[in-house]
Amino acid sequence: MPELPDVEGFRRVLQRHGAGRRIARVAVFDTGVLRNTSARELAGALEGQRFESPDRHGKWLLAHTTGPTLIVHFGMSGALRWCPDDSGRHKHDRAIFVLDRGELRYRDLRKLRGLWLAHTKDDCQHILGEQGPDALAIGPAEFHRRLTRRKRTIKPALTDQRLIAGLGNLLCDEILWQAHVYPELQTSDLSDADVSRLHRIMRRVLRQSLPEGCVPGKPRWLTGHRNAGGRCPRHHSPLRHKPVGGRTTYWCPKCQPAP
């Protein structure tokens, strides 16, 4: 599920339960989630260190420690959980970080992304690749500049992490629906008012999603109606869906008419 609000939720878990705590033991149950390291190297690098205050950029979580930084990307099915003891471990807990109080668990069904180890700022940059400004931090002017720099289809532009970091498939559909923008509209066809409205609504959707730790399927939101027979919460007309930019896209043809 992880998009910006989910990853921000995982950052809060790490801040609350990890920051300042000593890493007593690292156990990897499935090395398939290790991307640039081995179980032995990860344990050797982190055991005995303490987690510090974590950072997030877009969908990336930077788990700084008194030693190296553990970098986490949750793909489509990852999560970070804290448990007070070693009970109730899950089949998909691929790695655990046993602390001096409780344990953090990296759970991931599909293992599309995983865990990296970074020793320097340079390592971090290299692992994250080219990232635009975080969607929560970007201001209206920079948003306008990056979105309209080139002609692109709006949906794949909004979800391009190099333009703006943090928006995924659900957030993007929600924002476009709330802003009355057709998902295949070309960015060159957006008016200044359109772009300004998109920015405001992006911020509102993010703000309302953050406390939930996900994109909530509120009754008055598009999210939650994206299924067969789903209807627009505004006027109950049938939603349409088709792939845009390779991702299943839902929209309301009445609220978001094609130009």
Add this chain to the structure above:
DNA sequence: TCAGTTGTTTATAT
């Protein structure tokens, strides 16, 4: 049985 899945990378085409 088979399509579909909230992410990203790579290769290929335009």
Add this chain to the structure above:
DNA sequence: AATATAAACAACTG
């Protein structure tokens, strides 16, 4: 050169 598309990754679920 930049953007678009498709496949691949992996492990399910309905």
